[in-house]
Amino acid sequence: MIEKLEVVHLRMLSALYEHGTVSSAAEALDVSQQAVSLQLKRTREIVGDPLFVRSGQGMVPTPYAVLIQPHVRQLLALLHAMPAPGSIPLAALERTLGISATDYTQRIIVIDLIRELRRAAPRVKVKIFNIEGASLVRRMQEGEIDVAFTSNGYVPEGLLSTPLFAERYACVAARPLTEGQRPLPLEALVAHDFLVVSPGVPSFDGSAGTWFEQQGLRRRVVASVPSYFMALEYLRQSDLVAFVPSRLLPREGLFEVPLQKVPPGFQVVAAYHASAAADPLLAWVLDHARARVGPAG
Known part of the structure; x- marks a missing residue:
């Protein structure tokens, strides 16, 4: 009793x-x-x-x-x-921060975030997970992952998200496909073989497949890789073309192909579970991410 x-x-x-x-x-x-x-x-x-x-x-x-x-x-x-919420200063906080991110958002957001976090909260450990969708909600509910940096179209139902910045796609190849800055017609672009990036399940569709169909065109995809950094290396050593986020450029050995029009870009967001909405460490992460990333190049 x-x-x-x-x-x-x-x-x-x-x-x-x-x-x-x-x-x-x-x-x-x-x-x-x-x-x-x-x-x-x-x-x-x-x-x-x-x-x-x-x-x-x-x-x-x-x-x-x-x-x-x-x-x-x-x-x-x-x-x-018992400490009240937010009463423990970041410098005294001891915990593990779980971050789920693509290789792209790791490069654009997470590298700088970890460096600054080491200064603001030296006792906080950081664990990086590859981006995923199927079990993300469950792993956030269980506290294994605190935040995911991804595009707005890949946030599972049941999570909250905070917009960070807008990104555009750029077409790249290992050699110039036009003279000067003269735009390459899309009809000429689809004559080349494509490489696509599919971070989750391997696929030949890619993010721009539907867009090409809307233009009345069909491209030929011959390679699919799980990360943008692998894609950039493959492109440098092949005759393939691909669309990559503009913030990854310029890259030595690659040329941006000027086009008449490009596929629509995407919104990069920070996704998290509602149970963590009042977490002061998450608030610091979101504030830092928003402050460090500006409009797409």
């Missing part, structure tokens, strides 16, 4: 220990005498002991009440020592 004791019962017992009368305890707690009497009655029922009995000098603790007095003090001291 003792597990049914509540904080209000412990505070009432502490006041009776200190003041010795129901009236003085009620005044210290800023409640009515009737409230103290009702709390004492309920506490007696829970522990199976009178706890305090009346005498000419007020309320006298029973032997059992004397026995548990150090425990009551200890429990209340632990409660009072």
Whole structure:
């Protein structure tokens, strides 16, 4: 039964220990005498002991009440020592920050974030996970991952997201495909073989497949890789073309292909679970990410 004791019962017992009368305890707690009497009655029922009995000098603790007095003090001291949300400075925070990110957002956001976090919160460890979708919500609910940096189209249902910046796509190849800055017609572009990046499940569709179909064109995709950094290396050593986020450029050995029009870009967001919305460390991460990334190049 003792597990049914509540904080209000412990505070009432502490006041009776200190003041010795129901009236003085009620005044210290800023409640009515009737409230103290009702709390004492309920506490007696829970522990199976009178706890305090009346005498000419007020309320006298029973032997059992004397026995548990150090425990009551200890429990209340632990409660009072419990930190309030946001009361621990970042510099004193000790925990692990789990980040899920693509290789692109790791390069654009996470590298700088870790460097600054080492200064602001040196006791915080960082664990980086590859981007995923299937189990992201569950792993955030379980506290394994705190934040995911991804595009807005890949945020699973059930998560909150904060926009960070807009990105555009650029077409690149290992050699110039036009003279000067003269735009290359899309009809000429689709004559080349394409490489696409598919970070999750391997696929030949890519993010621009539907867009080409809307232009009445069909491109020929011959290679699919899981990361942009692999894509950039493959492109440097092949005759393939690909669309990559503009913030990864310029890159030695690659040329941006001027086009009449390009596929629509994407919004980079920070996704997180609602249970972490008030987390001061997450708030710092979001503020830092927003401050460090500006409009797309």
